[in-house]
Amino acid sequence: MNRKFCWYVCLASVFTVFAGCSSKQARSGSKLIAIIIPSNDNPFFKSEADVASARARELGYQVSINSHDDDAHKQDQLFDLAIANKAAAIILDNAGADASVAAVRKAKVAGIPSFLIDREINEQGVAVSQIVSNNYQGAMLVAQEFVRLLKGKGNYIELLGRESDTNAAVRTRGFHNVLDKYDGLKLVGQQSANWSQTEAFDKVQTMIQANHNIQGVIAGNDTMAVGAVAALKAAGLNRVIVVGFDGSPDALAAIRTGDMKATALQPAAEIAQMAVDQADKYLKTGSTGAPEKQLIDCVLVTPTNADQFSNFAPKE
Secondary structure, three states: OHHHHHHHHHHHHHHHHHHHHHHHHHHHOOOEEEEEEOOOOOHHHHHHHHHHHHHHHHOOOEEEEEEOOOOHHHHHHHHHHHHHOOOOEEEEOOOOOOOOHHHHHHHHHOOOOEEEEOOOOOOOOOOOEEEEEOHHHHHHHHHHHHHHHHOOOEEEEEEEOOOOOHHHHHHHHHHHHHHOOOOOEEEEEEEEOOOOHHHHHHHHHHHHHHOOOOOEEEEOOHHHHHHHHHHHHHOOOOOOEEEOOEOOHHHHHHHHHOOOOEEEEOOHHHHHHHHHHHHHHHHHHOOOOOOOEEEEOOEEEOOOOHHHEEOOEEOO
């Protein structure tokens, strides 16, 4: 009986291994790429999704596009959906550096590789690629132009991004690595507007009531910068220098009209295409041929070159 029992156990193990292999083979043959972004309403994230989906279809894949709205729980549900649909790969702009680790790990355990764009997670070895803009470099470019425009002196306020987003912390560090070297510059107000135009409008209105004598606003993204412009105009402060970060269509338009003075353009289109290309290579060869973490430099956009860019990329 013991020998017969052992034979059954061995046979069961063989079937288990075979079933596991079959599952992985079925998944590796999948032609679905799941694209998960924060929001379809934000032009930056929409550009990521549009470029990634176009490239994936060009390479012969089917595509699903969903947004998590910066909600880690919703993101987790979208990962469950991708796993249930046996996606070949996931392209992700995540909902939080810490909050997203478990979801990416869950996909990896299920045999689905994740390729992160725009935002990093606080763990390596879970995603295959993390391709992000060089936020520190871009922030320093913007801050240097801000200093030049202010001639190294004046009162200014800063709008911070979402606290859970690594990019927000990196950008403010980049700003202050430059700004804090100038004794003539005085930070008179600093608040988070959570990447939101509406919140930025409200926060700037509040801050300029307490400090009406300001010469500049530096914002962690263009959406907040545009909100700041509206608040300043409503208060009759049309000569305040406003700079942002992202290179959004709204910001480029504001730079052309003089409402904003500069932004750092993130190459969202390039990064999204890189992620899909690396996913395709990984699925075919088992390697991307690149390190997990990849930084892509930003470009300073001012009135002199604003006409050269569109949809987060240089015009062709």
